[in-house]
Amino acid sequence: MDLHVLWFGLLGVLLTGYAVLDGFDLGVGILHPFVRGDRERRLVLNSIGPLWDGNEVWLVTFGGALFSAFPEAYATVLSGFYLPVIVVLLSLIGRAISIEFRGKSHSKFWRGYWDFSFFLSSLTATLVFGVALGNVVGGIALSPQGHYVGGLAGLFQPFALAVGLLAVAGAAMHAALYLQLKLEGELRRTVERWAWRAFFAFVALNLVVAAIALRSVPHLLVNFERWPVIWVMPVLVVLALANIPRSLVRERPWQAFASSCASIAGLTFLAAAALYPNLVVSSSSAPSLDIWRAASSESTLRLMAIIAMIGMPLVAAYTITVYWVFRGKVKLDEHSY
């Protein structure tokens, strides 16, 4: 197997893992200010308490893997999207601190401040992730050397902005469905109502993104013409999405959450399928940055594949262990945030 393709796939797995796992904890941050009452807010926050940090490691590992496997893409995207990346970094720092420090004082001002910062940083990070993905897939102005030359203004494209909003709605829906599993009583009924609203927003934005894509980003369909079998994926995404209201009505929260995971994973896969074999699509006359041009040497890709083969089962083992230890409804105790 071509190692370049393998690494494209592995990065896709890491990104999907990140979207599915950190998706719900970013979403919890977006929903958090709508929760009334301090005890309720703590319950919501502690539903991700032991998990958010591990979820974020998927992003860190994605970053490291991108750096080592495709340094050209890593350098182009991060230096090209300079200020947005800085905003994401500041948001991730602010988010971690808000979660960690919110509970350290009983002062109303203190908690109000961290609640606001938790919400804002979660929202900003999700939005910018979406916009960045939209730009990479939709195409940006590259120089012949593969450097980004479009400037800050070049990132505000309708397609990218729509993907950003889609990410926010998706995270909110994913989080509401997750919270359903972790909460009880009145609070659980409240998040169920939010799940419905976020679901409709998510579906609507999916249609908007699809419409813009069909109208103004034709290159996204090239791979679908080459390999028509990929059309199975959008169909599966639609089925997974349709299963969410069905499971909600039948009161099967696990199925609803699983369907949400499947739809987010499916959308990430769709983005990757449209992108392949590029990593950054060029909207100028210069060629796109593809998985051969952007890659490290063959021997490094092979070495990294060995590291991944040893590491991935370990990662799966830790992740399952932690989710197992912290299964069930949230309970506040002396160790909670």
Add this chain to the structure above:
Amino acid sequence: MDLDLVELSRAQFALTVMFHYLFPPLSIGLGLLMVIMEGLFLRTGDPQYAVMTRFWTRIFAANFAVGVATGIAMEFQFGTNWAAYSRFVGDVFGSALAAEGIFAFFLESGFLAVLVFGWDRVGPRMHFFSTVMVFLGSTFSAVWIVIANSWQHTPAGYRLVEHEGVLRAEITDFWAMVFNPSSMHRLGHVLLGSFILGAFFVMSISAWYLLHRRHEAFARKSFAVALVVGALASWGELVSGHSQARALAHNQPAKLAAFEGHFVTADHGTEMWLFGWPNVDEQRVDYGLAIPKMLSFLVYDDFERPVTALDRFPARDRPPVVVPFVSYHVMVGLGMLFIGMTSLALVLWWRGRLFSQRWLLWAFVVAVLGPYLANQAGWVSAEVGRQPWVVYGLLRTSDAVSAMVPPEQVLISIIAFGVLYLALLAVWLYVINEKIRRGPQEPESLGAAPSGPGESLVGAAAGAGVGRGGHSYTETE
């Protein structure tokens, strides 16, 4: 305004990496102490050790969170500000970073959840296992990042290849890259420096409790464990530093010359400056005191063999001298102080008089600043001493930046990081201060702690400080 992209990017990296490095060494050092304390609890069954583990774990958790958050920024900053560097080293540096992510970070963050939140959810042995794994994870993290950084100082196991019209480094021998000439020396030095910080941190807070006659049994035991670790690590750091300096004379002679303020190569043994101020214009050290021929002896075991000075390097390859000289001497001086303090404390402890020496306890309260400063000073020496290279002998710092990024945007990012970090530091100090003020639980309350739905014992009010709000910065008892 005329903004220099390279200098701004360097300033931004210095700000973010130095701020980040306030936290990981404490995580590593405190992690080791927690492993020892919890191990002692499992061995002896003494509930005081369980109290100790729990208290230090709380401080560890707050520290760890800030370390992780500021570390994420570091990982992406290679790409944002140093795109040319990233393209040059991605093949080599990236693999170490990816290995760090997959082996270290997942291990740490996974078991951290069990360590902090899992007291009532897993058995004591599984909990101890988690503590060990978190410590190992943070150590692995140091291993990989120090390997990657050391490769920048002493590149090995690579070749230069043209890719897309630009030269870049590619790995030819992974293990030669991992065990490059400076990596193990530097790793040992970094880890011991972290253990010293962990030990002095615990000793500082314990001494504070002893001076205020609070939690005395807890404080004595914590102090004793930390003292033993601190003394061993301080002596070990001397050995490590010595061997590192000898390797430096061979690997990066210009850097050693900058550390020592050694401008002109002589034909006899080289002196060692105990202190002074390098005068670059006049090529000499002012206001200083030197031991003749000492540097030659320390480096070569030979009083007469001259050490290479800066004059043997072309002017454009010479590092700056003032910053490395000062930071290096601060680090070494502090290292000697740690050896002196811990050795004295050990002797007094042996004679059973340690905890009545109030002046020494006060000295230990303040001394925690020393290892913080020494860790920073050591890295400043290492990194500024490597200039003008970002990868020694291969890539100049000035060629490594993201040339496409407008300098104004870098300035904006410096201001934004600066403001956020100042606020963060203030909050961190406040939170740590609150935890110290509240203090550990008493051992007898531990057995009675509710393990079920402890809704009444709301979070922050845990343990001894139930119901005591206390939001004042000034109220430090």
